[in-house]
Amino acid sequence: MKLYRRRWPVPKNRELTEMDRKIMFYEEQGHLVPTPKLIKTPEQIAGIIESSKINTGVLDLVESKIKAGMSTAEIDKLVYDFTVGHDAIPAPLNYEGFPKSVCTSINEVVCHGIPSEDEILQEGDIINVDVSTIYKGYFSDASRMFIIGKTTPQKEKLVRVAKECLEIGMKVAKPYCFVGDIGHAIERHAKKNGFSVVRDLCGHGVGLEFHEEPDVVHYGRQGTGMLLVPGMVFTIEPMINMGTWKVFIDADDDWTVVTEDELPSAQWEHTFLMTEKGLKILTQ
Ligand code: MF3
Ligand code: CO
Numbered sequence: 001m002k003l004y005r006r007r008w009p010v011p012k013n014r015e016l017t018e019m020d021r022k023i024m025f026y027e028e029q030g031h032l033v034p035t036p037k038l039i040k041t042p043e044q045i046a047g048i049i050e051s052s053k054i055n056t057g058v059l060d061l062v063e064s065k066i067k068a069g070m071s072t073a074e075i076d077k078l079v080y081d082f083t084v085g086h087d088a089i090p091a092p093l094n095y096e097g098f099p100k101s102v103c104t105s106i107n108e109v110v111c112h113g114i115p116s117e118d119e120i121l122q123e124g125d126i127i128n129v130d131v132s133t134i135y136k137g138y139f140s141d142a143s144r145m146f147i148i149g150k151t152t153p154q155k156e157k158l159v160r161v162a163k164e165c166l167e168i169g170m171k172v173a174k175p176y177c178f179v180g181d182i183g184h185a186i187e188r189h190a191k192k193n194g195f196s197v198v199r200d201l202c203g204h205g206v207g208l209e210f211h212e213e214p215d216v217v218h219y220g221r222q223g224t225g226m227l228l229v230p231g232m233v234f235t236i237e238p239m240i241n242m243g244t245w246k247v248f249i250d251a252d253d254d255w256t257v258v259t260e261d262e263l264p265s266a267q268w269e270h271t272f273l274m275t276e277k278g279l280k281i282l283t284q
Pocket of ligand 1: 091092093095098103112130131132141142235237
């Protein structure tokens with residue numbers, strides 16, 4: 001028999017706080033609760049905010065330059081130069097062997113697209129640019145969609161609904177809610193609009209590492225998944241598909257995630273801080 005080890009041990013050397021009591025209560029009820037490391041100190045939060053400001057600067061720069069005829073390698077260069085110019089490091093570069101500084105995912109590519117000289121943005125494309133930054137050891141992560149010129153009404157709707165999914169997920173995330181509350185709200189909105197939610201990839205804790213606990217899944221049941229408490233920093237990044245939710249990884253590069261039916265996909269992402277009042281966007 002394996003003994004259960006408390007994720008939130010009774011704090012020594014200090015009085016119990018209101019937050020301790022709540023977390024201990026939920027753990028007692030059998031819920032997954034954060035470990036102390038997932039609750040950031042004010043100093044760590046300040047560092048993540050600095051990192052996020054650079055990350056937002058990168059996305060604003062990409063937004064100002066992106067256009068038809070540009071290659072995704074040019075986007076990669078913009079990201080690399082801006083980031084390094086601000087004494088920061090693009091987090092994707094060499095991450096588990098990822099070869100570039102940013103993920104660029106066009107149309108049926110869901111995420112983790114690799115920038116290339118040979119990939120030229122075309123009128124009507126929808127593209128996700130996913131930027132992640134390390135500054136003084138602190139990580140931030142956000143992505144936006146861009147519509148190149150004019151696209152079809154269906155693709156426009158997909159981009160809009162994916163953004164609404166992020167906003168809705170953000171609104172339901174109150175202190176002492178669960179990851180499943182966010183996922184449930186997102187899935188509901190996607191389905192209501194005739195779209196599906198990718199299940200194989202999720203949001204994540206972020207800040208001291210690129211990917212920390214919890215897994216922020218974008219589907220599911222209310223009251224399930226990890227308890228979210230003030231001081232936690234994590235992303236919400238729903239990937240919404242026009243057709244099936246099923247995806248596969250391109251066998252040639254082992255990175256690019258593509259929809260199984262090759263219909264388009266859209267994604268928006270922010271890094272958030274949970275506060276006493278709800279989520280604060282750090283990457284805007
Ligand atoms: N921003 C992506 C995420 O949220 C990370 C992709 S970076 C890669 O996890 F190197 F893994 F491609
Ligand atoms: Co992310």
